[in-house]
Amino acid sequence: MAFDYEKYIRPGKLPHIWCPGCGHGIVMKGLIRAIDTVGLKKENTAIVSGIGCASRLPGYMDCCTLHTAHGRAAAFATGVKMAKPEMDVILVGGDGDGTAIGGNHFIHACRRNIDMTYIILNNKIYGMTGGQFSPATPTGAKASTTPYGNPDAAFDIAKLAIGAGATFVARGTAFHANQIDKLIAEAIQHKGFSVVEILDDCPTTYGRRNKFKSVIEMMNHLKEIAVPVKAAEKMSPEQLQGKVLTGVLYKEERPEYTDEYAKVIERAKGAK
Amino acid sequence: MAKKVAFLQGNEAAAQGALYAGCNFFAGYPITPSTEVAEVMSAELPKVGGKFIQMEDEIGAMAAIIGGALAGSKTLTSTSGPGLSLKQELIGYACIAEIPCVIYNVMRGGPSTGMPTGPSQSDVMCAKWGTHGDHPAICLVPASVQETYEEVIRAFNLSEKYRTPVMVMPDEIVAHMRERIVFPEPGEVAVIERTVPTVQPEQYKPYDTSFGDVPPLAAFGSGYKFHVTGLNKMQDGFPTTKAAIVQAEEERQVRKVDGNVDDIVKYEEYLLDDAEIVVVAFGSTSRSARFAVNEARKQGIKAGLFRLITFWPFPEKQLLALSKKVKAFITPEMNLGMATGVVKGVVEGNAPVHGIFRVDGEPINPGQILDKMKEVK
Ligand SMILES: Cc1ncc(C[n+]2csc(CCOP(=O)(O)OP(=O)(O)O)c2C)c(N)n1
Ligand code: SF4
Numbered sequence: 001m002a003f004d005y006e007k008y009i010r011p012g013k014l015p016h017i018w019c020p021g022c023g024h025g026i027v028m029k030g031l032i033r034a035i036d037t038v039g040l041k042k043e044n045t046a047i048v049s050g051i052g053c054a055s056r057l058p059g060y061m062d063c064c065t066l067h068t069a070h071g072r073a074a075a076f077a078t079g080v081k082m083a084k085p086e087m088d089v090i091l092v093g094g095d096g097d098g099t100a101i102g103g104n105h106f107i108h109a110c111r112r113n114i115d116m117t118y119i120i121l122n123n124k125i126y127g128m129t130g131g132q133f134s135p136a137t138p139t140g141a142k143a144s145t146t147p148y149g150n151p152d153a154a155f156d157i158a159k160l161a162i163g164a165g166a167t168f169v170a171r172g173t174a175f176h177a178n179q180i181d182k183l184i185a186e187a188i189q190h191k192g193f194s195v196v197e198i199l200d201d202c203p204t205t206y207g208r209r210n211k212f213k214s215v216i217e218m219m220n221h222l223k224e225i226a227v228p229v230k231a232a233e234k235m236s237p238e239q240l241q242g243k244v245l246t247g248v249l250y251k252e253e254r255p256e257y258t259d260e261y262a263k264v265i266e267r268a269k270g271a272k
Numbered sequence: 273m274a275k276k277v278a279f280l281q282g283n284e285a286a287a288q289g290a291l292y293a294g295c296n297f298f299a300g301y302p303i304t305p306s307t308e309v310a311e312v313m314s315a316e317l318p319k320v321g322g323k324f325i326q327m328e329d330e331i332g333a334m335a336a337i338i339g340g341a342l343a344g345s346k347t348l349t350s351t352s353g354p355g356l357s358l359k360q361e362l363i364g365y366a367c368i369a370e371i372p373c374v375i376y377n378v379m380r381g382g383p384s385t386g387m388p389t390g391p392s393q394s395d396v397m398c399a400k401w402g403t404h405g406d407h408p409a410i411c412l413v414p415a416s417v418q419e420t421y422e423e424v425i426r427a428f429n430l431s432e433k434y435r436t437p438v439m440v441m442p443d444e445i446v447a448h449m450r451e452r453i454v455f456p457e458p459g460e461v462a463v464i465e466r467t468v469p470t471v472q473p474e475q476y477k478p479y480d481t482s483f484g485d486v487p488p489l490a491a492f493g494s495g496y497k498f499h500v501t502g503l504n505k506m507q508d509g510f511p512t513t514k515a516a517i518v519q520a521e522e523e524r525q526v527r528k529v530d531g532n533v534d535d536i537v538k539y540e541e542y543l544l545d546d547a548e549i550v551v552v553a554f555g556s557t558s559r560s561a562r563f564a565v566n567e568a569r570k571q572g573i574k575a576g577l578f579r580l581i582t583f584w585p586f587p588e589k590q591l592l593a594l595s596k597k598v599k600a601f602i603t604p605e606m607n608l609g610m611a612t613g614v615v616k617g618v619v620e621g622n623a624p625v626h627g628i629f630r631v632d633g634e635p636i637n638p639g640q641i642l643d644k645m646k647e648v649k
Contacts, residue, residue, distance in 0.1 A: 079339025
């Protein structure tokens, strides 16, 4: 039987705002399957986002949804999770939202290891505002504000998350749609701050400026650059040039923030 | 039984007031001269099962208290000038999304880093116009340690009642001075809780105006699923650009405060019955003003004091009425004329308004006010 996505979609809120060929919808379907796999209760699940095309995702989901301000999803979500640790909290947003304006909140959420899952839809560009370069735009790429090629260096978002202390970090692509739900499900089940970076595409503002003739070409590009971590172990540095690793990149057990705060409460009560 | 008394600093009293009001969530970022609030909350909140979190910056702290409030908590943040500037975008978010929360801001010299330990009253305009767009604003300006305690409780009550952020803004002198404070018994001061929905989850709309201008607010995780956004929204919380809805919702948001001015505005009238010269003052400056009024009376000058306790909404009606009876207003303030400008606008030229402005980090002393009285009498 076909998977029933409608069960998790808010009645009457489709069609979505995304352009034809945008990868964000593929990620949303993956998220829905992951929520179903894990068995999260809709009324007990908060989905929190910032601002951007990617950040419109929560509005379509039939859960407790919080569309915040640009870059602030992790900080709002931290408030929700601290106030109600029993809720499942999922963050969604773009590369610009999460690593430029929201970079500070992002790294500190990683550091605290607060039990939330952050799905970053990395299309390497500010889609919503018409294609300005983001911290994930490759050096040399064209964006509406890099007409002569991007002079900036790009973040490796997954590495950034690992460096900042996230205890579960995975990467997938919109091409490998069937893997997305598995990565997200594992991330949700992980106790601690988990980050899932999904490389997707923005044909409208990135593709057309960077010589991708079609969405299919963009998808094929994702397919070509992706190397599963296991396969990468057997590859030489030369072979790995220009590739990105996919799958679960990092996993560690470390005390979780709301658990630690529960101990603070115990100590404070004892000190009375 | 004798009431509990203590010798407290304004900031400590603020924290105690928040606890009395049922605050169970604090998020902040250290900044002089407000840090004591965070320190007290970090110690006291976990004792009662509440949550304290020090965020990575003031924006994060503002975001966290909105998130916490949406999950059902009564939330507070404390800060000072530069931090208040950083919080502004999200104060606007709390206004449009209609999330109750309290922002305690100690006024120090500005702009920018300004004078971190010097007193000031120059954030009062930021309280109303700091965030962009039309929005409701409530700002309370206590003048003593006791009043700081009481006004923080009132701030929580107003915030819950009107589903909107409320600011409490003592100047640095009030925040740091120590005075005797008498604590109310539990239950002695009313504590207001937000109205929560009683409809079935399927029927719930977070901005359902059939319940009036302040619709019930469900908590995340309480069985209700709904959407919250900073975009102009419809009754069900989803974004809209429909002109009529946007206009009506914007007006309702502002009307929650403007339509309830009498409930929100609080002030003190001191020797106003026969007063010819009226000092309009707030915060620690009003203490100098009271002293000056007493001195003036001894010297035969018919002086009085109109003390603002609520700064926003401004007591326009009261000052307009007063302006028809008096010879002159004197408006001392630790800024370059913020309240003075508002008073001038309100009194419609019925009486002259003479400002006394100080931004050098020194308080306005009674002598300065008395001199001005003699000058204008
Ligand atoms: C404070 C603030 N600054 C700037 C903007 C404008 N803005 C809206 S979305 C966006 C970029 C979104 O890009 P990204 O997060 O990568 O998501 P995408 O649209 O590509 O999915 C920007 C800069 C804003 N809304 N708020
Ligand atoms: S502009 Fe780009 S990111 Fe936004 S919806 Fe269109 S394709 Fe997707």
